[in-house]
Amino acid sequence: MSNARAIIESIPRVSLATLPTPLTEAVGLRAALGGRSRCPRILLKRDDLTGLALGGNKARKLEFLIADAQRLGATTIVTTGAVQSNHARMTAAAARVAGLEVTLVLTTREPDPPRQGNYLLDHLFGARVHLIPAGPDPRIAVAPDEEARVCEVVDELRARGERPYVIPVGGSSGVGALGYVFGTRELVEQLTAMSVSPSRVYYASGSRGTQAGLELGWRLFSPSYRLHGIAVSGGEEEKRIRAARIATEAASLLGVDVTIAPDDLVTNQEFIGEGYGIPTPGGLEAITLVAERDGVLLDPTYTSKAMAALIADVRARTIDPGETIIFLHTGGAPALFAHAEALGGRL
Numbered sequence: 001m002s003n004a005r006a007i008i009e010s011i012p013r014v015s016l017a018t019l020p021t022p023l024t025e026a027v028g029l030r031a032a033l034g035g036r037s038r039c040p041r042i043l044l045k046r047d048d049l050t051g052l053a054l055g056g057n058k059a060r061k062l063e064f065l066i067a068d069a070q071r072l073g074a075t076t077i078v079t080t081g082a083v084q085s086n087h088a089r090m091t092a093a094a095a096r097v098a099g100l101e102v103t104l105v106l107t108t109r110e111p112d113p114p115r116q117g118n119y120l121l122d123h124l125f126g127a128r129v130h131l132i133p134a135g136p137d138p139r140i141a142v143a144p145d146e147e148a149r150v151c152e153v154v155d156e157l158r159a160r161g162e163r164p165y166v167i168p169v170g171g172s173s174g175v176g177a178l179g180y181v182f183g184t185r186e187l188v189e190q191l192t193a194m195s196v197s198p199s200r201v202y203y204a205s206g207s208r209g210t211q212a213g214l215e216l217g218w219r220l221f222s223p224s225y226r227l228h229g230i231a232v233s234g235g236e237e238e239k240r241i242r243a244a245r246i247a248t249e250a251a252s253l254l255g256v257d258v259t260i261a262p263d264d265l266v267t268n269q270e271f272i273g274e275g276y277g278i279p280t281p282g283g284l285e286a287i288t289l290v291a292e293r294d295g296v297l298l299d300p301t302y303t304s305k306a307m308a309a310l311i312a313d314v315r316a317r318t319i320d321p322g323e324t325i326i327f328l329h330t331g332g333a334p335a336l337f338a339h340a341e342a343l344g345g346r347l
């Protein structure tokens, strides 16, 4: 779609991220996986280096979300997540960049979680934090009464004369998804400049805003690659519906005539392990391998599971070694510090 470039430029966006992020080659990982005869060339799209408060994919979404909040005259941002949410940490930082207040409603499994990793940083940004207990199912990362608690917080802020702007979990709304439409355009431009035509993009999929943006971007910019989303939490059926809704909303914000159906938004469910935020053996192997071979930090909740999928596909010889593939590094390293025990056991 030739005018997609111009349309995305016309949407209000605040600059929060250092863009474009680098596209680097994982030379050591390729060697570790058998070298040129067995492993494709692996490029890392370094969205862990977006630069906003230790980086990550949420910075791209927040550029559009914060602009939307400003357009609506918001004075304070409210968002939700797990206690080690990267999204919450980056939202707190983004709000501060924009001179706004911020309240976080965070789901926890422990009554007094250690102030470590992202949760420590939330406090450094001076966010107001409401902790709410998780439900009994370890696979479900969101507290059962989260929505009700957000409504209470919003009412209380309004009563004090604030104008709250609520960002859904993961920044995954139609507005937020524009971040990865923009991100797709950036990646396609880099690939064109490098004259590379990768066959696949692997990425970790959680609340699905990244997927919605990448899938819409794929339809607008027609890249050479196919998208391989690796789920990090369950609930696929309901999440596909959500992703389709978000992608369709983003398309309508851009005024482009693209429909995306839930069944177009499949993710690989095989690398979730026991549940969201619970490290897996394959993920821990991926963390140590990429750290030792390429000096790059993956995270225990998202990127390690996506990289475990890429490694498994290379080992199963399902990718031709002559191909080039991309790993979208979405960030998350601050959560490493909250998982010292799981990691320490392996070192």
Ligand SMILES: *Cc1c(COP(=O)(O)O)cnc(C)c1O
Pocket (backbone or CB within 6 Å): 056, 057, 058, 086, 087, 170, 172, 204, 205, 206, 207, 208, 209, 210, 211, 299, 302, 303, 330, 331, 332, 333
């Ligand atoms: C949030 C997050 C993701 C997943 O993005 P969604 O848009 O929520 O699917 C992947 N990796 C990291 C490090 C994240 O923080």
